[in-house]
Amino acid sequence: MQASLFPIAQDNLSLVHPQARRSVFWELEATAVAAVEKSGHPEFEKEAWLSTTLFEQKTCGYSIGYLNPDPIPSAPAISTVLYCLRDYAPGAATLPTAPVSKDAALITSLFIDEVFRGVGMEAVLLDAALVDLIKMEVPAVEAFGIRDLKINGSIGLDPTVREIAAQRNRIGLIEVEMLESAGFEVVADHPVLPRLRMEMPPQDPLMSAMEAQLLLASVEVH
Known part of the structure; x- marks a missing residue:
């Protein structure tokens, strides 16, 4: 079965990648995250955030997964970008390189099953997200990246940075x-957690959602 790229919508919130459904790091203030996670049901807060953001923005992410025809339930996505x-x-x-610029939207997170990491799905999801963000007519998009800690292992890390990286x-x-492969450039550097930015629209044309689906078809995710 071929994996499909599909936008997050109110009727498929249960298909968001399982870890994406549990993570509330980006969606809540730091003081609230621990309490929500301690409750044992962070997915309720995440679903409320997804519903609210979809209502306000109309779009907030994409997933890749195996969709079954009705009435057969589909499995959760193998990758999701928000x-x-x-x-x-x-x-x-x-984040140590916060805040996000006032004129920018934010690609917060990308979750992927480990077995599919590095086969091309990340690029497909980022391009699909950027196409939607162009349609939202935001002046720029930013994201917090992480550098390989093995390369930077000798650097003394602030405890907060160490916890985030872990x-x-x-x-x-x-x-x-x-x-950087998607076209972002570092605007606030840091040994581990720099902030990157892309002006919109970018100089190089981004693929359409259809082109993203065709690219996904060329990725071996069977």
């Missing part, structure tokens, strides 16, 4: 190299 206007991501203030996959941090 994006929003800066005010919808208060958790970003925790949960990179749990909160969906995106590799700097992946963001």
